[in-house]
Amino acid sequence: MTRKQLIIDSALHLFAEKGIEATSVQQITDHCGISKGAFYLSFKSKDELVFSIIEHFMNNIIREVDQAVSEGQTPSEKLHIYFVQTMKVLSQYAGFADILMKENVSAINKALIERIHYYVELSNKNLEKLLFEVFGDQIEGRQYDLVVIINGMVQSYMQYIFGSCQPFDSGKFAESLVEKTTLLATKSKIALLQHPSQFYKRIENYSIDHITEDLLSLQQQTTNSLEIDSIQLLIAELKSENPRNAIIIGLVANLEKNECFNWITLYLKKQYS
Amino acid sequence: MTRKQLIIDSALHLFAEKGIEATSVQQITDHCGISKGAFYLSFKSKDELVFSIIEHFMNNIIREVDQAVSEGQTPSEKLHIYFVQTMKVLSQYAGFADILMKENVSAINKALIERIHYYVELSNKNLEKLLFEVFGDQIEGRQYDLVVIINGMVQSYMQYIFGSCQPFDSGKFAESLVEKTTLLATKSKIALLQHPSQFYKRIENYSIDHITEDLLSLQQQTTNSLEIDSIQLLIAELKSENPRNAIIIGLVANLEKNECFNWITLYLKKQYS
DNA sequence: TATAATAATGACTAGTCGGTCACGTGTCAA
DNA sequence: TTGACACGTGACCGACTAGTCATTATTATA
Numbered sequence: 186m187t188r189k190q191l192i193i194d195s196a197l198h199l200f201a202e203k204g205i206e207a208t209s210v211q212q213i214t215d216h217c218g219i220s221k222g223a224f225y226l227s228f229k230s231k232d233e234l235v236f237s238i239i240e241h242f243m244n245n246i247i248r249e250v251d252q253a254v255s256e257g258q259t260p261s262e263k264l265h266i267y268f269v270q271t272m273k274v275l276s277q278y279a280g281f282a283d284i285l286m287k288e289n290v291s292a293i294n295k296a297l298i299e300r301i302h303y304y305v306e307l308s309n310k311n312l313e314k315l316l317f318e319v320f321g322d323q324i325e326g327r328q329y330d331l332v333v334i335i336n337g338m339v340q341s342y343m344q345y346i347f348g349s350c351q352p353f354d355s356g357k358f359a360e361s362l363v364e365k366t367t368l369l370a371t372k373s374k375i376a377l378l379q380h381p382s383q384f385y386k387r388i389e390n391y392s393i394d395h396i397t398e399d400l401l402s403l404q405q406q407t408t409n410s411l412e413i414d415s416i417q418l419l420i421a422e423l424k425s426e427n428p429r430n431a432i433i434i435g436l437v438a439n440l441e442k443n444e445c446f447n448w449i450t451l452y453l454k455k456q457y458s
Numbered sequence: 459m460t461r462k463q464l465i466i467d468s469a470l471h472l473f474a475e476k477g478i479e480a481t482s483v484q485q486i487t488d489h490c491g492i493s494k495g496a497f498y499l500s501f502k503s504k505d506e507l508v509f510s511i512i513e514h515f516m517n518n519i520i521r522e523v524d525q526a527v528s529e530g531q532t533p534s535e536k537l538h539i540y541f542v543q544t545m546k547v548l549s550q551y552a553g554f555a556d557i558l559m560k561e562n563v564s565a566i567n568k569a570l571i572e573r574i575h576y577y578v579e580l581s582n583k584n585l586e587k588l589l590f591e592v593f594g595d596q597i598e599g600r601q602y603d604l605v606v607i608i609n610g611m612v613q614s615y616m617q618y619i620f621g622s623c624q625p626f627d628s629g630k631f632a633e634s635l636v637e638k639t640t641l642l643a644t645k646s647k648i649a650l651l652q653h654p655s656q657f658y659k660r661i662e663n664y665s666i667d668h669i670t671e672d673l674l675s676l677q678q679q680t681t682n683s684l685e686i687d688s689i690q691l692l693i694a695e696l697k698s699e700n701p702r703n704a705i706i707i708g709l710v711a712n713l714e715k716n717e718c719f720n721w722i723t724l725y726l727k728k729q730y731s
Numbered sequence: 732t733a734t735a736a737t738a739a740t741g742a743c744t745a746g747t748c749g750g751t752c753a754c755g756t757g758t759c760a761a
Numbered sequence: 762t763t764g765a766c767a768c769g770t771g772a773c774c775g776a777c778t779a780g781t782c783a784t785t786a787t788t789a790t791a
Contacts, residue, residue, distance in 0.1 A: 206477070209748060
């Protein structure tokens with residue numbers, strides 16, 4: 186295991202136990218048996234550690250759920266998989282999920298909370314798309330309410346199940362949530378939320394200029410010439426009159442191997458495919 | 459306004475902004491224009507301030523919802539009031555609710571998080587009772603799932619509404635949640651949670667010995683002889699073979715004026731009436 | 732007005748924090 | 762054997778924390 190991974194593992198363990206704010210760098214380095222100095226060889230600050238942990242897990246959570254869902258054959262099978270996988274992933278990353286639920290992340294880093302919101306909106310968009318696949322146009326106008334309610338149900342069940350330390354069956358969990366979702370999607374009439382621009386304000390405000398800016402700042406973190414070239418071409422293609430999706434997807438694939446591009450590759454793949 | 463109240467107001471403002479952990483006593487005293495020493499004349503520690511804020515608000519939230527609901531005429535009117543009032547109270551105490559949602563309270567104080575759980579279970583019990591009133595025995599076996607789901611829906615809607623800073627109509631909010639709750643209560647079949655002892659483990663483990671212990675420690679905070687006498691008689695009555703509810707309720711009423719007894723009076727009134 | 736009692740202050744203590752850096756230590760090629 | 766270099770260390774720094782207490786200001790009483 187690399188030193189970086191060692192630090193992340195120790196940090197996750199301690200963060201989940203006592204919270205991010207309350208865990209000192211000293212405690213992390215003690216826990217994994219390295220010196221404080223060695224920590225700063227891997228991360229240039231505690232903030233950077235927190236940031237990289239969140240990036241890492243957010244990516245995995247969205248990606249794993251998305252991938253599993255896409256393997257479902259029928260829409261209703263996909264919905265079932267969505268719940269099973271969400272459950273599985275969240276309980277797998279229980280420590281991390283716990284941290285995110287509890288911690289006042291805004292106190293740690295302003296940029297961080299914005300990034301988390303992007304991830305949340307991204308996963309909301311995926312869920313919305315899935316709901317349309319399963320239930321069709323009958324949910325038109327109520328899709329945002331459904332997303333909010335489903336998130337609430339999942340969150341609340343998770344909270345209870347984690348808190349009670351009971352054994353539990355993810356199949357039954359999914360079955361139950363499919364039943365509730367179907368009931369609400371097919372029988373409910375009232376919708377409260379009607380402004381998609383409010384619901385996805387962060388994703389929609391993420392313009393090509395912002396993407397360019399983020400790409401250029403990420404570019405400085407790599408020396409790989411393929412990646413640097415890909416970034417330059419990507420920016421040019423995005424800014425051109427008629428961006429060609431195939432080229433963008435291809436260039437994004439070049440960046441996918443390097444973890445530091447995770448967020449932006451996920452985003453671009455969603456937008457341009 | 460008393461100095462104590464001044465401190466609480468400033469603290470709430472700053473806690474909501476930056477989190478409990480990240481707000482120093484110095485910042486609180488600066489914000490309300492008193493010296494650090496003066497703070498420690500009102501609270502013997504920062505923990506005590508946090509504790510008293512949580513006690514205060516938890517009491518108010520449960521009490522206000524409970525009272526409003528009890529004024530409803532029909533069961534279905536009560537359910538509507540439940541949602542309106544929960545919404546109103548939570549948005550009134552938005553700052554505080556925000557703190558509780560975000561903060562890793564366990565890092566602040568172990569006793570505190572236990573107390574919060576008691577409050578949550580108390581409010582869950584109230585909701586369960588209301589659900590039986592409205593929907594009758596048809597929900598038997600599914601009541602815990604319903605409570606969890608309703609909490610999740612409310613929490614999730616609140617989170618979204620607070621986050622988006624949109625104007626919103628608490629009447630429509632309640633109407634929508636009544637519709638969803640009714641759908642789930644009357645049409646849903648599957649239940650995941652079946653162990654009330656797990657669901658209310660804290661309230662059920664709160665034995666008369668614990669109550670006695672808590673009462674005796676609270677007794678030291680008052681010099682009022684009526685209150686001291688009431689506590690002694692209350693303990694005797696609780697420990698007797700056949701506790702007489704009327705006497706307990708009467709004695710509890712004697713303690714209700716003093717805020718430091720808030721939690722325990724709320725609990726005893728629920729248990730013995 | 733003089734004295735006692737109370738209220739409020741802020742410099743201070745003892746400790747934690749994130750972050751730095753001069754100093755080993757071990758491993759190579761020359 | 763020597764010097765160069767990367768890796769790793771932990772004492773140390775300045776900034777911050779919760780909480781204390783001798784001192785001063787204010788008020789009440791005589």
